[in-house]
Amino acid sequence: MTQHKLIPVIDDPAIVAQVTAAFEAYERALIDNDVAAMNVLFWDAPETVRYGIAEIQHGGAAVRAWRESCAPVPKSRKRHRTVVTTFDRDYATVSTEFTSDATPLVGRQMQTWARLGAPDAAFGGWIIVAAHVSLIDAPDALAAYATLG
Template sequence: MSELNRPDVVAQVTAAFDAYERALVDNDIATMNALFWSTPQTVRYGIAEVQHGGEAIQRWRETCEPVPRSRRLHRTVVTTYGNDHATVSTEFTSDATPLLGRQMQTWVRFDTGGAFGGWTIVAAHVSLIDVH
């Protein structure tokens, strides 16, 4: 394994993840789409749906219900593997449900340019569980 959790790489991924989270809460579809890899290989498993491919994710975003503005993150863990690979795991809550949300994303840096330093989500999973 190359370097695990280099501080500069963790900071880059954290900034990209924070930008995604802002876009999610603001329902900024263009930014969310820009942060997802738009290829047939991209997979997103949602709470009640599945999208295979960037185009399917983009179509779904156009019609899905926005996340509640009351959404709050808990226990976010950013782990980087070398310079170009990372995972972000987080839990979330909102006023919309008593359930605990869980979200995992796999991030890859394809280049060092662009607004997010080339960091892109290549796979994601979102789920809700009852913790009571």
């Protein structure tokens, strides 16, 4: 029996644009501490997982409860080297690094996005289904970011 491997379409420009728009909306909500907007862009399901800098949430309800009480991100947050990768029409990852005046550490953020909503929903139905945020000591990265402006 011959088995055919399906090769996904990677980085279709139209899909990359949709995910990028959803990611940018999430980032604006994060900086503005717009909890309602962030909640719309995070999957409200028991399968949702978010690993934060100093906390863990399993399930959309846990993510929402944490958002209600967490401190806002610093307004000085700057992103570096954001990479959006899409797989066919319904799955994507977004990876970015960030710095702020609040810490000398370098932040790393990864999100898994899936199109689970209706195509006519906000941002074409794209939502975050998993996320991970961490901070590391990376003086070489900080020096490189300083030269980027």
